[in-house]
Amino acid sequence: MFAFGVYACLSIRLHQRLQTTAYDLGIFEQAVRSYAHLRLPVSELKGPGFQLLGDHFSPVLATLAPLYRLWPSPITLLIAQAALFAIAVVPLARWAECSLGRAGAVAVTAVYGASWGIAQAVGFDFHEVCFAVPLLAFSLAALGRGRLGAAVAWALPLLLVKEDLGLTVAVIGGLVAWKGARRLGLVTAVAGLLGTALEVLVIIPAFSPAGSYTYWDKLPGTNSGYGPAHLLYQATIGMLTPDVKVMTLLALLAPTAFLALRSPLVLVALPTLAWRFFSDNPQYWGTGFQYSAVLMPVVVAALIDALTRWPVTHVRYALTVSVAATVLMFLQAPLYQLVQPATWHTDPRVATTHSILDKIPSGATVAATNHLAPQLTARATVTVFGFPGSRPNPKYIVADVSTWDWPFATSTAVVQQLNDTLGHGYRAIAHQDGIVLLHRT
Known part of the structure; x- marks a missing residue:
């Protein structure tokens, strides 16, 4: 409840101070407003009669339609996002309490709740990825505790959140197969890959005015005329250059004291990092906006999984380092605005x-x-x-x-x-x- 209150408070306060934007809160409100009136999602902010299913495949937004019909306001979306981000701490904290004790659960709650990726998303409007965060948290907590069927059940709805998340589902399927449920894992992996392919190659182009997937032009060389050599460079050395990409990786792993690297669960972050770092859009490379929100439950789950195999004394030191790193990064993240007097002054x-x-x-x-x-x-x-x-x-x-x-x-x-x-x-x-x-x- 505390995390929900903090997230909602910041989001609403930013909106009250006229610091939210058409791109993206306005766009998503127009989508939800369409669903609330039993229409396909349209956003005039993107263009006359623009079908949003031709931009990103996010039918999960329709679940907000009943709430929006009762309270037609952008604040409805901001509160829903705060609740979804906050709910994600529940499976992670429960897993940590069972494996690491009460103190471990408190530390994990702090590391996730004050994580910079969630804070950046809360501080920048509303985005559909808020649905992915709790789904990933529940799925990875189940996976870490050996409940493989539940892990798959929580992962599959990611296909309805955004088209790239099918690749994340595929990695979860691979981990399920590696843990012993081979058939279930392989079916899940295939479903994830086919889901992304279907959404990118068929569904989105069918709704798109251009008749194709809009974001192909974010791939390197699409508009520059570079050939295969440039693509090979971008897929290798280019994945870690320029330096902002390395800084993002360090920021991602530092709150886990780099112990997330000791868990196979960290592999679930690879699809998101891969498409971001492979793209030639600099906005995807850094720690701003909402792009890292889906990575926060992944690295925290990987931290818990790694610590379950450590001696108790080592666990205490590791969690102390994790909390300290989280606090230092919190001071640079949007949530820190809540303790600044200017946030509560209305011009x-x-x-x-x-x-x-x-x-x-x-x-x-x-x-x-x-x-x-x-x-x-x-x-x-x-x-x-x-x-x-x-x-x-x-x-x-x-x-x-x-x-x-x-x-x-x-x-x-x-x-x-x-x-x-x-x-x-x-x-x-x-x-x-x-x-x-x-x-x-």
């Missing part, structure tokens, strides 16, 4: 912004800048102002001209586009504290 500009947004009627079409969009997605049809390919001529345009916001390069560019828009059928009906609201006449 008067926030109230001004909401008073301007209240002038937009429910059901209207709106183009909003990135940080204003999720304040409107629950009650309006919202696109990103300045994003190429957005639906033209929305009834309202609202923009924050006081600061830079994606997709603009500078705040001056925002002002320039607003000025251009004023000459094409729009007039300003509000302008205060850098928030400008235009209405199409």
Whole structure:
């Protein structure tokens, strides 16, 4: 409960301070809103009538539809994410208590609960991977305790979370086979591989406007013309260069005192690390955003598994080092914001912004800048102002001209586009504290 409260508190506070974004909280809210009204998931923020099943295969989002129908708000998604992240500590702590004692369970709870990967995800909007975290925790805890059927049962739903997680299911299947349930493990591994192949090669292209998997262009050499030699380099030396990739690995293993490397369970992290480090997108390489959340239950499970084979005195020292490393990294992670006074100070500009947004009627079409969009997605049809390919001529345009916001390069560019828009059928009906609201006449 404490972890849930901390995660929810930070997420909600960031949203209240206008620090959530269209990409990604707004997109996921539009998806869940579609499911809540019994439609396939569509996000206007990605483009007119954009089918999200043509972007990522995440039908698990439909499970939030009943909650969202009762409380149509982005906060519903943030609270659900906090709960899912917090639930993951339960199987890990129970396993640790059975194997390492009460003190071990407390230490493991701290290592997972304050882990930087979870903190980064909580501090950056909402993402579908929050469903994968408890599934992995339950699956790996069952696997570590020899409950192989339960491990598979918890792993298979990962196929409904995101298309790459079928590869993770395949590794879990391989470990199940290695532990003795050969047929069950091989069937699970094949199901994972076929699931990813089906989603990437058939289902997503069927919904995609381009007719293919959108993220092929994130592979190295796709747009640069490099040949097989470059791909070979990227698959070998390139997996550990530039240095940010090594730093990510060190950050991942340090909270386990590097003991996770002593457990075969750490292999479950390889598919996620492989696609991230093989990609030529630098955002995937570091410790930011939500990309490492699914790795946290993996390395903590590997730590528990490794410690079950150590003498008690060594276990105490190892857990002390793990907790100390977690605390040091916690000071750099978003959860640390909760003990900073600035987090609890509400700028008067926030109230001004909401008073301007209240002038937009429910059901209207709106183009909003990135940080204003999720304040409107629950009650309006919202696109990103300045994003190429957005639906033209929305009834309202609202923009924050006081600061830079994606997709603009500078705040001056925002002002320039607003000025251009004023000459094409729009007039300003509000302008205060850098928030400008235009209405199409």
